[in-house]
Amino acid sequence: MANQPGKEHPEEELRKEGAQPDKSPRSMGLGRREFVKMAGTAGMAVSAVGVLAGEGILKAEPVAPSQDVADAATTKLVGPGPVRMTLNINGKPTAVTLEPRVTLLDTLRDHLDLTGAKKVCDRATCGACTVIINGAAMYSCTVLAIDVAERPGSPAAKIETIESLAPDGQLHPVSQGFVDNDGQQCGFCTPGFVMSAKAYIDKHPHPTYDEVKASLGGNLCRCGTYMGVRHAVVEAAGKMAAGKGGRA
Amino acid sequence: MADFKWPAIEKRSLIGKRISRLDGPWKASGSAKYAYDINRPNMLYGRMVQSPHAHAKITSIDTSVAEKMPGVHAVDIIHPVGQEVLWAGKEIVAVAAETDDQARDAMRKVKIDYEVLPYLVADTTPGKATGYTQQLNEQTQGDPDAGFKAADAVVEGFYGIPVITHCCLESHGSVAEWEGDKLTVWASTQSVSGLSAEYATSLSGKGIPTTAPNVRIITQVMGGGFGSKFAADTWGISAAVLAKKAGRPVKMMLDRDHELSVAGSRPSLYAEVKIGAKSDGTMTAWQSESWGTSGPSGGANANLPYIFQTGLAYKRHHTAVHTNIGPARAWRAPNHPQFALVTMSAFEDLAAKLNMDPVQFLLKNMQFAGERNKGFGTKDYEQELAKASELIDWKKKWHPRGDKTPGPIKSGLGVSLHTWGGQANNSTCNCTIHSDGSVEVSLGTQDLGVGARTVVGIVAAETLGLPLDGITVNIGDSKYPPAGGSGGSTTSGGISSATRRATNTALNKLLDQVAPSLGVPADQLEAVGGKIQVVGNPAKSLTWKQACAKLGASTISEMGQTDRSLTSGNVGGVQMAEVSVDIDTGVVRMEKMVAVQDCGLIIDLKTAESQVYGGMIMGITYALFEEKVMDQQTGAHLNADMEFYKLAGIGDIGELVVHMMEGPGYDDRGVIGLGEPPTVSPGAAISNAVANAIGVRVPTLPLTADKVLAALGKGGMS
Numbered sequence: 001m002a003n004q005p006g007k008e009h010p011e012e013e014l015r016k017e018g019a020q021p022d023k024s025p026r027s028m029g030l031g032r033r034e035f036v037k038m039a040g041t042a043g044m045a046v047s048a049v050g051v052l053a054g055e056g057i058l059k060a061e062p063v064a065p066s067q068d069v070a071d072a073a074t075t076k077l078v079g080p081g082p083v084r085m086t087l088n089i090n091g092k093p094t095a096v097t098l099e100p101r102v103t104l105l106d107t108l109r110d111h112l113d114l115t116g117a118k119k120v121c122d123r124a125t126c127g128a129c130t131v132i133i134n135g136a137a138m139y140s141c142t143v144l145a146i147d148v149a150e151r152p153g154s155p156a157a158k159i160e161t162i163e164s165l166a167p168d169g170q171l172h173p174v175s176q177g178f179v180d181n182d183g184q185q186c187g188f189c190t191p192g193f194v195m196s197a198k199a200y201i202d203k204h205p206h207p208t209y210d211e212v213k214a215s216l217g218g219n220l221c222r223c224g225t226y227m228g229v230r231h232a233v234v235e236a237a238g239k240m241a242a243g244k245g246g247r248a
Numbered sequence: 249m250a251d252f253k254w255p256a257i258e259k260r261s262l263i264g265k266r267i268s269r270l271d272g273p274w275k276a277s278g279s280a281k282y283a284y285d286i287n288r289p290n291m292l293y294g295r296m297v298q299s300p301h302a303h304a305k306i307t308s309i310d311t312s313v314a315e316k317m318p319g320v321h322a323v324d325i326i327h328p329v330g331q332e333v334l335w336a337g338k339e340i341v342a343v344a345a346e347t348d349d350q351a352r353d354a355m356r357k358v359k360i361d362y363e364v365l366p367y368l369v370a371d372t373t374p375g376k377a378t379g380y381t382q383q384l385n386e387q388t389q390g391d392p393d394a395g396f397k398a399a400d401a402v403v404e405g406f407y408g409i410p411v412i413t414h415c416c417l418e419s420h421g422s423v424a425e426w427e428g429d430k431l432t433v434w435a436s437t438q439s440v441s442g443l444s445a446e447y448a449t450s451l452s453g454k455g456i457p458t459t460a461p462n463v464r465i466i467t468q469v470m471g472g473g474f475g476s477k478f479a480a481d482t483w484g485i486s487a488a489v490l491a492k493k494a495g496r497p498v499k500m501m502l503d504r505d506h507e508l509s510v511a512g513s514r515p516s517l518y519a520e521v522k523i524g525a526k527s528d529g530t531m532t533a534w535q536s537e538s539w540g541t542s543g544p545s546g547g548a549n550a551n552l553p554y555i556f557q558t559g560l561a562y563k564r565h566h567t568a569v570h571t572n573i574g575p576a577r578a579w580r581a582p583n584h585p586q587f588a589l590v591t592m593s594a595f596e597d598l599a600a601k602l603n604m605d606p607v608q609f610l611l612k613n614m615q616f617a618g619e620r621n622k623g624f625g626t627k628d629y630e631q632e633l634a635k636a637s638e639l640i641d642w643k644k645k646w647h648p649r650g651d652k653t654p655g656p657i658k659s660g661l662g663v664s665l666h667t668w669g670g671q672a673n674n675s676t677c678n679c680t681i682h683s684d685g686s687v688e689v690s691l692g693t694q695d696l697g698v699g700a701r702t703v704v705g706i707v708a709a710e711t712l713g714l715p716l717d718g719i720t721v722n723i724g725d726s727k728y729p730p731a732g733g734s735g736g737s738t739t740s741g742g743i744s745s746a747t748r749r750a751t752n753t754a755l756n757k758l759l760d761q762v763a764p765s766l767g768v769p770a771d772q773l774e775a776v777g778g779k780i781q782v783v784g785n786p787a788k789s790l791t792w793k794q795a796c797a798k799l800g801a802s803t804i805s806e807m808g809q810t811d812r813s814l815t816s817g818n819v820g821g822v823q824m825a826e827v828s829v830d831i832d833t834g835v836v837r838m839e840k841m842v843a844v845q846d847c848g849l850i851i852d853l854k855t856a857e858s859q860v861y862g863g864m865i866m867g868i869t870y871a872l873f874e875e876k877v878m879d880q881q882t883g884a885h886l887n888a889d890m891e892f893y894k895l896a897g898i899g900d901i902g903e904l905v906v907h908m909m910e911g912p913g914y915d916d917r918g919v920i921g922l923g924e925p926p927t928v929s930p931g932a933a934i935s936n937a938v939a940n941a942i943g944v945r946v947p948t949l950p951l952t953a954d955k956v957l958a959a960l961g962k963g964g965m966s
Binding site: 099101102106109110113115116117118119120121122123125126128161162163165166171172175176178179180182183184185186187188189190191194212213214216217219220221222223224225226227228229230 | 268269271272273274275276277278279280281282284285287293347348349415416417418419469470471472474501503504696697698699854855857858861862863864865866869889890891895896897898899901904
């Protein structure tokens with residue numbers, strides 16, 4: 001929480017160094033309101049492809065890039081109806097047909113059954129929905145899926161969800177750290193913490209306890225697991241740096 | 249025959265060790281499926297229209313437009329025309345649609361008219377709540393007037409703690425699916441075994457006749473409850489109604505604002521306290537005039553002073569204030585944090601007036617705490633105060649009220665102590681031993697994140713002499729033998745003793761079967777280290793698998809129930825806080841907090857310590873940040889989001905130290921739950937530490953910068 005200025009300000013120092021991952025949706029370009037506004041005025045494509053009614057959970061399958069968003073430059077508008085778009089999720093191109101207002105978090109959870117990222121505050125405060133987008137920890141509740149889809153001239157953003165960390169059932173060292181240090185109780189915040197910690201360790205392989213505190217300031221836990229989390233992340237970073245923990 | 253009593257310390261291979269929770273890998277990998285994560289084929293999403301008014305009568309409901317909205321499949325009138333709503337956020341109509349967004353679109357097209365009625369949402373003094381108050385009976389003990397006359401020092405103070413919410417990270421809700429007349433509910437609940445009958449009764453009352461055996465509740469993991477998730481609730485029943493109407497599964501989880509404003513709050517408590525003592529610190533009398541609100545129901549009497557009541561003359565009177573805010577629900581250690589805050593603050597203020605160290609003040613008055621805790625004598629508090637003092641270096645760091653060192657940063661120490669009953673719930677366990685050596689242990693209990701699943705596994709493995717992975721633990725499903733709801737720190741005692749009895753009985757059946765092949769009577773056999781062996785003669789043994797193979801085509805299946813000889817209650821603990829306060833800005837910062845806690849026989853030291861850390865952190869959170877802010881002008885909950893309803897973050901908690909009291913004496917009490925007690929003392933200990941730092945009392949929690957500055961303006965050092 002950012003409302004507690006202390007004697008020391010590791011958060012500010014980190015920001016100066018550019019170490020703090022920017023989770024603001026604005027760093028992605030647009031918030032959801034701005035986007036919806038823009039979708040009605042700026043030059044993007046109208047599409048009525050794919051009606052959601054009756055389909056239940058959409059099946060996702062890797063396909064070639066969708067034409068609908070890719071054609072946007074030559075037409076006027078997209079939305080408000082469903083739009084075909086292609087996301088890059090855990091290394092796989094993934095086609096979905098969604099209204100432009102659908103967030104990345106709802107896309108993952110409701111349409112792709114990737115439920116590791118959790119919906120808690122739904123307003124970019126708690127971090128339970130954290131995923132890694134192009135290497136940075138981001139709040140997926142406040143990113144629109146269409147904003148990270150493939151666009152004319154730019155590939156889809158690379159989205160990593162927690163499901164990508166243990167593809168073969170072998171726990172990632174960060175997850176293992178949370179298990180070994182009991183950095184979780186109910187566990188609902190845990191995937192978000194794991195993803196924030198992984199994004200941080202990827203860029204800062206030797207974090208101190210104080211740096212861990214600063215880097216995870218954007219994630220909240222209600223059960224009170226912070227003591228275990230601190231140990232988990234420092235220990236995981238140590239193992240990853242030493243190459244003992246498998247993938248780094 | 250193996251004995252069902254808890255094994256002696258030298259015989260324990262798993263009990264009391266630091267063992268990682270069994271469901272940890274699922275949670276840390278994101279593969280755990282909470283109710284919120286359940287996606288069923290053809291599932292619809294439910295949303296509810298809520299009253300914007302804190303008190304109103306519904307005069308009309310028109311769902312005709314909503315029903316025709318794209319994707320909408322079912323509408324349920326929850327609260328019909330003519331009924332009153334008693335708080336803003338009360339659910340009136342529910343809709344189910346193909347997507348969550350479509351459900352929201354439809355929700356906005358429901359037209360409801362209200363006749364707005366007078367309301368009170370301000371958490372105010374009884375004098376400003378005319379018409380909303382209820383005077384509860386004055387309670388007296390001894391002769392407090394004589395006590396005050398005999399006192400050498402008397403202090404008067406005002407203390408309070410506002411309404412706060414549960415803010416479970418997984419909001420309340422469920423997924424409901426019908427198959428013919430059978431209903432399956434994936435619920436985020438603290439009461440797996442208790443919900444089937446509630447669903448059956450409620451649904452039958454809504455014209456969908458069903459019975460408890462037809463309602464299956466599943467909760468493999470759940471994202472926090474803290475006392476707020478015992479009932480099927482309006483939304484649970486409505487999801488089942490919508491699913492029935494639509495003929496499709498319905499997921500209905502509360503939005504964050506709904507969760508915070510309606511799905512659980514903790515009652516407030518405010519008190520004017522007068523307290524007297526002799527010059528040596530011995531208290532002579534207590535008097536309190538208290539009030540508070542738990543929403544529309546007002547609230548119960550305030551049992552003050554906390555703990556220190558036996559033989560102390562007191563007079564107390566409480567006013568319940570009926571308000572139009574969302575109803576209170578049990579909140580981790582119901583009422584104890586409020587009672588502790590009022591009592592321990594008044595004690596510290598009195599100690600300050602007497603120029604006494606508050607630890608010495610508590611020790612001086614232990615006679616009044618004695619019989620408050622049966623089986624938990626004053627000696628335990630003395631030991632715990634001594635241990636906590638050592639861990640925080642109290643004797644060296646404590647100073648009389650007001651840090652006199654130069655500069656704006658003032659340091660202070662505070663102390664509080666607490667107790668909790670925690671008698672075991674009634675749980676039933678089945679242990680099944682198969683002839684291939686596999687073992688299933690099944691209970692209809694639930695794991696809120698406290699480690700219940702792991703406790704069951706450890707007890708079963710210890711009893712059967714197996715490694716933890718030799719046990720399949722089945723919980724979180726109402727198809728298993730019934731177990732009590734998880735609240736009030738009653739679960740560990742219930743499930744551990746039931747599991748011990750079931751597994752011990754099953755083991756004895758197995759020993760009977762294999763005794764002939766080992767050539768000794770069954771009572772000379774034991775299960776140790778994956779073997780069935782002759783006691784004291786490991787050479788004469790069968791591996792567990794060999795022993796189970798003797799079952800042939802049969803299976804051992806035995807039940808066990810909560811055994812009160814294996815569990816008890818009445819734990820206690822002491823907490824000490826060290827804070828620094830910037831008297832220029834008013835910001836309070838946690839430096840260190842120490843918890844010394846007993847809870848009888850500890851099954852898993854790792855998860856037990858986590859419970860205490862968690863209790864301390866929840867306590868730091870309500871001490872420094874939490875308050876449900878209501879607006880009397882509109883009747884609305886102003887901070888029903890996580891931006892302005894603040895939780896402590898990882899950088900806000902300082903250094904925490906936990907010490908569990910264990911070993912002879914403590915172990916002999918059997919297993920006792922631990923969820924509630926460590927949450928009780930933080931508010932009081934931190935408030936006392938702030939008073940010790942800045943020289944004046946900040947009367948109410950949370951200890952925000954504005955209140956600290958206001959208190960300093962009334963006589964502080966700035």
